[in-house]
Amino acid sequence: MDFRRRLTGLQAKMEEQGLDLVIYGGSPDLQYLTGVNLEWRRGRDLLNPQDNVFVPRQGEPVLTLNPENQSHVQVTWIKDVRVAEKTQPYGELVKKIVADLGVKPGRVAIGDFCWGSTSLEVAKACAGSRFRVGEGLLDQLRMIKEPEEVAKLKKAAEVTEAVMALISPRIVEGLTQRNLQIMLEMMGRGLGATDVSFPPTSGYLKTGTIPSDDPFIYPSEAGLAKGTSIAFDFGLVVDGYCSDWGRSLYYGQPRTDILQAYQSLHLAVVQAGDAVGGEITRLCDFYSHMERVLDKQGYGNYLRNRIKTGTVGHQIGVEV
Structure with missing residues (x-):
């Protein structure tokens, strides 16, 4: 699979629409971008709020995983994979990722499969930013x-x-x-x-x-x-x-x-x-x-x- 093409395609769309950060939870889009196939087809209660991919407009993405899903580290092409620690609030990890990616107050898109708790932590970490729905950004890429x-x-x-x-x-x-x-x-x-x-x-x-x-x-x-x-x-x-x-x-x-x-x-x-x-x-x-x-x-x-x-x-x- 040409995951690099997918990443650059999404980042080109982000550039076109002036987006600084896109975040997808366990979903078809996360699977398409990372190669990690979580059980998103079944009950949402079986998913985890820590399973997300953070994509900056430029540079490499960051994938976070719940400890139960850390076996996927061996599957994904993404180099920066951070397994959430049970003793650390996920909000602290989100804040660190946003800082590491150099995201300043700007425009952030969040996918529909992100948990509400995750979206709130992103909003705190990206205070002052404008937010929009992230669904549909990959549609043209996924068609081909x-x-x-x-x-x-x-x-x-x-x-x-x-x-x-x-x-x-x-x-x-x-x-x-x-x-x-x-x-x-x-x-x-x-x-x-x-x-x-x-x-x-x-x-x-x-x-x-x-x-x-x-x-x-x-x-x-x-x-x-x-x-x-x-x-x-x-x-x-x-x-x-x-x-x-x-x-x-x-x-x-x-x-x-x-x-x-x-x-x-x-x-x-x-x-x-x-x-x-x-x-x-x-x-x-x-x-x-x-x-x-x-x-x-x-x-x-x-x-x-x-x-x-x-x-x-x-x-x-x-x-x-």
């Missing part, structure tokens, strides 16, 4: 994936595909949505995933159901019956990077119009993929290309983008 990141994303996708290959023959009549979701996560962890990218969905929709704003009104504890589509939205975290597997399967023999709709959507995706690098040179043009194909096929108005949710898609990487 490095080759190593692409490899990790592929690995996560491969594990997810392997899970679905195991799941498919186990989808039988009577299986509930809840048990199917449990199977997804269990098999993913069995194949090496450390977590799910988000709570898995396996939504049942019986053919003939009256359309509504919420399509997933099939009772969660009701068993699967023939003539039901299953909408999967499922992803796994492998080596710190996410996958997102979105597909629909049909249990039973689909009606002709349902089969044609599936084939039309598949055609739209394939044709848009083939057009990348030629007709499509911007990511934002991918979806509109699909829309044109589906309009010709007569299914454009059934896209979720055209209903109230306006759902299109999202980026993916260390988070979804």
